Amino acid sequence: KNEVEQSPQNLTAQEGEFITINCSYSVGISALHWLQQHPGGGIVSLFMLSSGKKKHGRLIATINIQEKHSSLHITASHPRDSAVYICAVNNWATDKLIFGTGTRLQVFP
């Protein structure tokens, strides 16, 4: 079993829909990251969380430390949101960054 699990693996949506991507992890962490990867391969950091909730524009990220679970929400989705969204955690003991396998999102006009 992977230390970081994401769901769903693939997601399609119509423009304007509300989207949720989930991440569960099994190790003690010092931080959780949500990352966005476009087809060219480059990765952009969206959020780094250690507790609570963060919001940036149409993106919202939440984390529940007790349940070892985080969600990334996209409100009013747009075709330009189409990308792979990756959850990654810093293992508290080793500081190693552990990645989930990503969620491929496609938003259609």
Add this chain to the structure above:
Amino acid sequence: EAGVAQSPRYKIIEKRQSVAFWCNPISGHATLYWYQQILGQGPKLLIQFQNNGVVDDSQLPKDRFSAERLKGVDSTLKIQPAKLEDSAVYLCASSPPRQGGEAFFGQGTRLTVV
């Protein structure tokens, strides 16, 4: 603030050839990571440096892969000789010298071995 710089962006080589990738992390970031991302999969850690020391290289195929981080700043990752299955995006990331520091990623180098 300048980001993590990687070069080249793309590389095509024949199997059994050698290739080297370069990474310049964000200034002051003590931790540097090299990841391999095969198409359709999440990134896999190859090696993690703390300053110029290796913290974790357990998943680095040491018979063909090598990495160094001279003076605790820039890093190079080398593959010699390359195999077809090495075709992937090689990502470099860096983070500050504290646990849970935000990681910043380079654009990656897309390697195709033919």
